[in-house]
Amino acid sequence: MTDRITKTCSQSRVIKTSRVFPLDTNNHGTLFGGKLMSMIDDVASISASRHARCEIVTASTDSVDFLFPIQKDHSVCLESYVTWVGKSSMEVFVKVISENLMTGERQLAATSFLTFVALSKEGKALTVPYVKPVSEEEIMMNESAPMRADNRKKRREHSKTLGEKINVNVPWG
Template identity: 40%
Template sequence: MIKNGNGVDETSLNGKPPSASEVQTVELVLPNDTNLLGNLLGGRLMHWMDLAGAMAASRHANSIVATVAVDSLDFRHPVRQGEMVILKAKLTWVGNTSMEVIVRAYAENMISGNVILTNEAYFTFVALDENGRPKKVPPLVPETEEEMKACREAEERRKKRLQRRGK
């Protein structure tokens, strides 16, 4: 770790590609996770998605993060008891202290082997220092055309989010 005169770790401010902080987790849908129809509760899925997104953002920022916004959470297909939920989280955009992460949820039926995209959402996190104050994060260095497109689209979502908040 190399600290400058202001005590900032300069090695952590080098740019990182989205692949460096990508996260994949798996959860099993148990009876306690479901509603009366045997489908995964939306709130439980949102919790799992938030955790996966936070892990990717923390990995990028090398710090604790806090969720500040969730955009476009779409429920496309129910997840049934006994299925696995595969969560994939990847950074799409980075500002000074905040980061956007796309989190995709897939249901895998362990009997048939079928995997289907069930949900996706964009989570915005802010990196926090040891005093709970926003902290500068390393820039994002997109490597593929798809990642560059995701970054441009994230900037548009950010503008709309700020407009809704009156900023």
């Protein structure tokens, strides 16, 4: 038997809304992808910290799917929560909703999955609580998580193989 506690997805939920200002946009007048990716990592890291209640580190940005551009003067709302855990790793789902502040029209603009690892003060991996999904969405994300975890593992192995073959001693210039 194990002493690991269980937390619900909602215990790690983070919701953050921001307005899209002109300085946040690209030459198309839409939110910079890199700016959104930074916002995604920010809220996802808070979810992982809430779940683990210890130091955490981003291990992987597994996916960011940009579905619709987010316009200047719209708001962007990011919602994140832990969907699944391994021993020390946590998968965090982030959904991004764009809102036209003049009409109230909302649409799903992006989705993302990230993986975080819980660490001790000495930098060693720590065991994290189990996660219990409750809502229909949480259950769907949790049930499909093992497939994503397997894909992450394969992608990481492929990256390691590439890393062994890539020349990092290229002269600058």
